[in-house]
Amino acid sequence: MTGQVVPHDVLGTGSERALLLHNWFGDRSSFDPMREHLNGDAFSYAFLDCRGYGEAMDADGAFTMDEVAEDSLAVADHLGWDSFSVIGHSMGGKAAQLMLLEAPERIRSIIGISAVPASGFPLEGEMWELFAGAATNPGNRRAIIDNTTGGLHDDAWLDAMVSRSVGRSSATAFRTYLDSWARVDFHERVKDNPAPVLLLAGANDPALGPEAMRATWMQWYPNAQLQVLPNTGHYAPEESPEAAAAAIERYLDR
Numbered sequence: 019m020t021g022q023v024v025p026h027d028v029l030g031t032g033s034e035r036a037l038l039l040h041n042w043f044g045d046r047s048s049f050d051p052m053r054e055h056l057n058g059d060a061f062s063y064a065f066l067d068c069r070g071y072g073e074a075m076d077a078d079g080a081f082t083m084d085e086v087a088e089d090s091l092a093v094a095d096h097l098g099w100d101s102f103s104v105i106g107h108s109m110g111g112k113a114a115q116l117m118l119l120e121a122p123e124r125i126r127s128i129i130g131i132s133a134v135p136a137s138g139f140p141l142e143g144e145m146w147e148l149f150a151g152a153a154t155n156p157g158n159r160r161a162i163i164d165n166t167t168g169g170l171h172d173d174a175w176l177d178a179m180v181s182r183s184v185g186r187s188s189a190t191a192f193r194t195y196l197d198s199w200a201r202v203d204f205h206e207r208v209k210d211n212p213a214p215v216l217l218l219a220g221a222n223d224p225a226l227g228p229e230a231m232r233a234t235w236m237q238w239y240p241n242a243q244l245q246v247l248p249n250t251g252h253y254a255p256e257e258s259p260e261a262a263a264a265a266i267e268r269y270l271d272r
Contacts, residue, residue: 044182054259068089081198111128115136131218138201167223
């Protein structure tokens with residue numbers, strides 16, 4: 019499989035490079051609240067739209083994590099980046115691990131934000147129906163966002179998140195990606211991988227919070243570190259953008 023250069027933009031001109039992969043509910047604009055807190059003199063950040071999202075909303079594709087990984091490597095090639103870190107939010111964290119398997123000599127580190135582990139995510143029965151139905155039912159999206167942020171956000175915030183999610187994603191891509199990030203398990207391939215990994219987990223995230231990170235990523239990556247973000251759920255780039263940016267740059271600058 020050969021990747022395509024998907025829509026992207028670069029912030030900064032620094033020598034330390036990082037490529038950012040968005041979550042299931044948002045395109046690359048989901049990182050916008052973090053941008054003002056990033057140091058473009060020291061770092062270079064490339065923000066990508068996965069196929070079916072944002073500027074790539076009409077792109078055809080298989081809509082799998084493998085495809086996201088291939089496209090992301092194609093963008094890195096296009097930018098002339100021989101080595102870089104990958105920052106993956108939620109499903110983006112699963113694709114980041116496939117990039118590590120595909121091109122281990124190029125990936126300097128992985129930073130996972132509420133990141134889906136290599137084993138996928140257990141969704142059965144009514145929970146599976148809730149997630150699968152979210153492709154066409156905005157109410158399902160709202161319920162999922164509300165639950166994974168601890169039920170602590172007001173209606174206006176939830177409505178804005180749902181509106182952007184619906185407006186910036188293709189329902190077909192959204193539904194198809196679910197099978198890939200939730201149900202595909204490749205954790206045996208990443209066991210004992212020595213790559214440096216930082217995991218940022220929101221204290222209010224019941225799905226992919228600190229406990230989930232300790233049970234999965236921390237078991238398989240011996241050089242993984244976990245940082246818990248207080249007063250934060252599943253959407254750190256939007257809920258705690260300054261804290262997330264600071265944690266990212268401390269780690270990249272280590």
